[in-house]
Amino acid sequence: MGDNKKITTASGAPVAHYEDSLSAGPRGQLLLQDYFLHEKLAQFNRERIPERIVHAKGSGAYGTFTVTHDISKFTKAKFLNKIGKETKVFIRFSTVGGERGSADSERDPRGFALKFYTEDGNYDLVGNNTPVFFIKDPRKFPDFIHTQKRDPYTNCKSPTMMWDFWSLNPESLHQVTILMSDRGTPYGFRHMHGYGSHTFSMINAQDERIYVKFHFRTQQGIKNLGGKEASELRGIDPDYAQRDLYTSIDNGDFPKWKLFIQTMTEEQVKEFRWNPFDLTKVWSQKTYPLIEVGELELNQNPQNYFAEVEQAAFAPAHVVDGISFSPDKMLQGRILSYPDAHRYRLGANFEQIPVNRCPFMVNNYHRDGAMRVDGNGGANPNYSPNSFDGLVADKSYAEPAIQLDSLVADHYDRNQNDDDHYTQPGDLYRLLSDEQKEHLINNIVDAMSGIEGPKKDEIVMRQLCHWFRADTNLGMGVARGLGLSMDKLSEHMPK
Known part of the structure; x- marks a missing residue:
């Protein structure tokens, strides 16, 4: 039994000298044959896999999803087919724009990604803590993310890049309004809602399809950081959200959310006022009320952050029987891009990683492929059809056909017949309390005050036009906060 305490190489050979390299004399050169030195340094050099291009800073936990209400009339998904049914889950929370070393309190959307380990395969619901997003077409995604990262000249974050992009893309206004509100800096991960954000579809046992949106509502209560408090916390404890999550679970104070x-x-x-698959829009809860489904509880911390959180890979492409996609263009783009990102970051066999x-x-x-660790199929055939293994495709899992609106392929203008980018952000502003409105305006002013350079006035005025179109009082509040006179505004406002 004592032998299990020996230090070994990765192949299990005991190591005689852990701290001292093999050298030609006490002061001589090191020898090539010191294999453990090479193994140790090579392993160290590879400790950092490429970080995620977005959502690099994150925290994770295991838990259980329990069905509390019967929704079998909407879906035949097995993990939702019986009240009381439990399914193991893994969740990863994250910030979006920062690097792995960034602070948890940055003004940024938060990722809310869930992996359900179901008997029909893993189902990944990969969303955010907001019901909308900045853009509606995946072709714009790399450009948008570039504006949230570092300026190629200064290598610093650039308010000018951000506001230039947002002011040129009014479809961003709804998400920007949320981002600049108190909701832009949630107090940790336990005190925020989560959303699938996209429109998905559900298919029932009769092969009838409906479209759905997913809402996870925190049972800990909504809690946000003020702008000053968030800024101070970045220096005091940049990892506070990570610490808050694992500490609460270690203490048995298990975070919970209800799924609707x-x-x-x-x-x-066909009757919806806007494109219902537009990721920059919400569905009114008055017209399309929330329907309760079940409860998510997080009750187990990972034993090793790198193995279970850093290597966790979520993909909207991973759906299960009874849940499917929609014509949401951003969702369609993510079906391709997420698994591709994982293959680059973790390798072709990323789904064999235990988490x-x-x-x-x-x-x-x-x-085949790098890091194949499951036996690679052994001696079984690696082709189909074959005469040996009896594996067949099961047509009972086929989805019902989808009637397409058009068979004309074209690059449709993202604003064609869908250019109302102002009603919902304005409605959101008018729903806020006076205190929340003040916070929103102050946060916008603080953020826009960082715009600089020869195009400063052009960018500021273009963005101000969007705030005015959403709500006149909002526009006036931002203008006053930026110190702009009525004469200056009148020169630039559209006639």
């Missing part, structure tokens, strides 16, 4: 869905029939889709591995049956003919 909104539903929209295919007929209602990503389906705990139930997996059968396919995928073979």
